[in-house]
Amino acid sequence: MYKENKIISEIQKHFSDLSSELEYDNVWQFLVAVILSAQCTDIVVNQITDELFSKYPSVKDFLNLEEKELEKLIYSSGFYKNKAKNILKSARIIKNNFDGKVPSSMDDLLKLPGIGRKSANVILSEYFNKNLGIVVDTHVKRVSKRLNLTSEKSPKKIEKDLMSFFIKKHWSIISSGMVLFGRYICKARNPECDRCNLHEFCEYYKMDKNE
Numbered sequence: 603m604y605k606e607n608k609i610i611s612e613i614q615k616h617f618s619d620l621s622s623e624l625e626y627d628n629v630w631q632f633l634v635a636v637i638l639s640a641q642c643t644d645i646v647v648n649q650i651t652d653e654l655f656s657k658y659p660s661v662k663d664f665l666n667l668e669e670k671e672l673e674k675l676i677y678s679s680g681f682y683k684n685k686a687k688n689i690l691k692s693a694r695i696i697k698n699n700f701d702g703k704v705p706s707s708m709d710d711l712l713k714l715p716g717i718g719r720k721s722a723n724v725i726l727s728e729y730f731n732k733n734l735g736i737v738v739d740t741h742v743k744r745v746s747k748r749l750n751l752t753s754e755k756s757p758k759k760i761e762k763d764l765m766s767f768f769i770k771k772h773w774s775i776i777s778s779g780m781v782l783f784g785r786y787i788c789k790a791r792n793p794e795c796d797r798c799n800l801h802e803f804c805e806y807y808k809m810d811k812n813e
Contacts, residue, residue: 608803641681
């Protein structure tokens with residue numbers, strides 16, 4: 603419990619607001635932003651969605667949107683062709699299968715193109731306040747390994763290790779907080795170790811000091 607509590611305390615010390623940095627007005631917009639965020643920064647996604655959502659704010663608005671038009675609007679997110687297809691297919695599935703509402707269960711979210719377990723965990727935790735798992739992105743992978751919380755490589759196995767280490771009430775803090783911690787403090791290059799109080803657990807810090 604000591605290590606768990608210290609990690610939680612360190613995250614909360616640095617980040618009082620653990621909500622997503624993606625900007626949205628409703629759950630459909632959040633889902634679209636999450637799809638766009640794959641291999642793209644939140645800053646770029648927010649720039650894209652500022653224009654996109656002003657023109658097409660709801661699921662209904664996307665149903666008549668031409669794929670080519672959407673591709674133009676989301677071009678700078680990268681992989682824009684696949685993302686456009688996935689977003690429009692998701693809109694149709696939500697209309698036809700879920701009465702026009704973004705589903706709030708893991709199983710149903712995974713039926714939507716472009717939504718994997720990581721994305722589903724983000725949506726469930728952030729919007730629906732459901733802690734069914736832990737988000738594992740590149741930041742969480744890095745921080746988890748540096749803090750010796752896992753030795754696994756696959757996101758699924760890393761998530762399993764984290765879920766077994768942290769009690770369930772802390773899953774949402776880890777899901778959002780560890781992402782922010784990895785993004786702004788425990789960076790891939792030149793991590794800001796002087797801002798971190800987790801040196802006793804950190805493999806990176808120990809290796810760096812021994813060099």
